[in-house]
Amino acid sequence: MTNATAAGPRVGVFGGAFDPPHIAHVALARAAVEQLQLDELRIFPTGQAWHKPQTLSAPEHRLAMARIAFADVPRAVIDERELRRPGPTYTIDTLRELMAERPQAQLFLVMGEDQSSSLTKWRDCESILKLAVLCVAARPALAADAGQPLQSLPAHARSRQLNLPSMPDSATQVRARVASGGDIAHLVPPGVARYIDRHHLYQPA
Numbered sequence: 001m002t003n004a005t006a007a008g009p010r011v012g013v014f015g016g017a018f019d020p021p022h023i024a025h026v027a028l029a030r031a032a033v034e035q036l037q038l039d040e041l042r043i044f045p046t047g048q049a050w051h052k053p054q055t056l057s058a059p060e061h062r063l064a065m066a067r068i069a070f071a072d073v074p075r076a077v078i079d080e081r082e083l084r085r086p087g088p089t090y091t092i093d094t095l096r097e098l099m100a101e102r103p104q105a106q107l108f109l110v111m112g113e114d115q116s117s118s119l120t121k122w123r124d125c126e127s128i129l130k131l132a133v134l135c136v137a138a139r140p141a142l143a144a145d146a147g148q149p150l151q152s153l154p155a156h157a158r159s160r161q162l163n164l165p166s167m168p169d170s171a172t173q174v175r176a177r178v179a180s181g182g183d184i185a186h187l188v189p190p191g192v193a194r195y196i197d198r199h200h201l202y203q204p205a
Helices: 023-035 059-069 091-101 125-131 140-145 171-179 190-198
Strands: 010-016 040-045 076-078 106-111 132-138 159-163
Touching: 010 023, 010 091, 023 040, 023 106, 023 132, 023 159, 040 059, 059 076, 059 190, 091 106, 091 125, 125 132
Parallel strands: 010 040, 010 106, 040 076, 106 132, 132 159
Antiparallel strands: none
């Protein structure tokens, strides 16, 4: 049973480098589906990220790890379009494509707090605000000021706060631990850890 109504299906949009996808990514995906009552959560491994200073791992590896990591998240669908799109990846392009395909859909843009703080620098931010409800993760450490994750958003933005447990959440930390021979079992889903080991990802040059 879905939550689609006369207003249209509720579709979540969750993008990221997923280099690699870690347990906080999965927790955020689950929280979005449950707390926003989504009919579908589309997950987009990014193509050429305009805002990432480092070179990303090969698209086929990030896509494979995303499929493993989110396999058990209800109503999650891995969408490859940003990997196939030439040139830099911009969220506004993805939102416009989704609306062209499903004009009746209600779009919910899911993001971490770090992404929300830089949203005004994203290409065509005003159009993003018109097309999607912004859904920002919040952590227990912010419980004393529960509205804090949304304070960095433009005042006219439609927004929702997603509540998450406290957990490690840095892909940079995962890559560093692999490079130094450390254990990542507590940082990534088991299948992702096996994939990283099998394909020798994040090893020092």
